[in-house]
Amino acid sequence: MSNTSHTPAPEAAGPDAPRLTALDAVHRSLGATMTDFAGWDMPLRYASEREEHLAVRTKAGLFDLSHMGEITVTGSQAAEALDYALVGNIGSLAVGRARYTMICQEDGGILDDLIVYRLDTHGAPEFMVVANASNAQVVLDELTGRAADFDVEVRDDRDAYALLAVQGPRSPGILAQLTDADLAGLKYYAGLPGTVAGVPALIARTGYTGEDGFELFVEPRHAEGLWQALMAAGASAGLVPAGLSCRDTLRMEAGMPLYGQELTTGLTPFDAGLGRVVKFEKEGYFVGRTALEAAAERAESAPPRKLTGLVAEGRRVPRAGYPVVAGGQVVGHVTSGAPSPTLGRPIAMAYVDASHAAAGTAGVGVDIRGSIEPYEVVALPFYKRPK
């Protein structure tokens, strides 16, 4: 099929029309419920989001994540530029490995959370930075500005890739039918160039579901063929198309933050309980260093609100922004909430005053549209996959 990410269908044309991925026709033929997500028209679910969720936990699900933003950083000083621009230690990243990191403002506020892959495919330093769809332009602009004094090229590769993810315990078996790549040797948070179903792909063992799985970066013109090949290879294993709705409940059960909900420019990584991504030990200044050093001290001496887990005793579902209450006082707020298909009860991630954030704290509730529903405080994540 043609590269639809470059040439949207005529009826969707226009400056404000949503962008379509290379798999748009596939989603429509499957009867997907579509939703606007960061300017993209994306599949929310194909039938039941609960069934899709459970399929990923027990078998496998296939996601279209082509809305994610890829930025390539190459050149002799690519590592130095990224060490300056990001809070992580990118220079220490081995070729073929990936790292979860963040890009912060000078004041320490989180601009986005990122995955950085070190590729070095042409013998020179080369990194692929994957940003959230909603922040891709911000990250591209910031990286471009922050790299100005380095010998690097920052390239917008958003149109160069479609991204498919196969997630779930059966994903290695499914993918192994379509590639000679050494999947057994591919560690979690690693990526290698290879061929899948006859098309060139960056095969990465990453994901956002709490399960084992792979993300496949391919040229958009190959996306539909790869999708069909994966569905055929996974048919007997129970592979199902999976939408953004179950992706959200999967990541919530796995305790993973989502930009715009758990992570914002108003919080530093330390406020979000993710101070470990900030690598003060790396050499030299990086954007946000001074503010983050102060934030780290604050988090140590006077713990702010903490990101914690809440599990409902009843059936009413907490939503982002709902107050967390204890003893008649507001002690926090929900950042994400949903019914958990795995636990069979509603769950929430919430920022809660340190005094009420410890697992087992009694008397905590969520104000659900005027009625206080009892919730159990638990440690994140809600779900860990069996090893």
Add this chain to the structure above:
Amino acid sequence: MSNPQQLRYSKEHEWLSTADDGVSTVGITEFAANALGDVVYAQLPAVGDTVTAGETCGELESTKSVSDLYSPVTGEVTEANQDVVDDPSLVNSAPFEGGWLFKVRVAEEPKDLLSADEYTEFSGN
């Protein structure tokens, strides 16, 4: 999907059965159930409550959203579907049958309820 001919429909996507001994059954349409996604919690009006046409009388929660439930008619609630309270997924699996929501002794019906064909055109489904 098809909307049963013998029912009438509101623009808020409820269906209403023809009153049998003055009592009608209310549910939401398959179109509405599909739009909501998996329903996980249903708060229904209680027996004895007076509901008013076009006003909220409960709520339906799905994975992604909370939706108000409106009553298509005015009257007194005679029964709430306990099966749906216990298993809200009935709203998705059988919206016109086992997934009905409540029964109401009809005091007054609005004039603008739609026929099945009119509702099909209105909802585009």
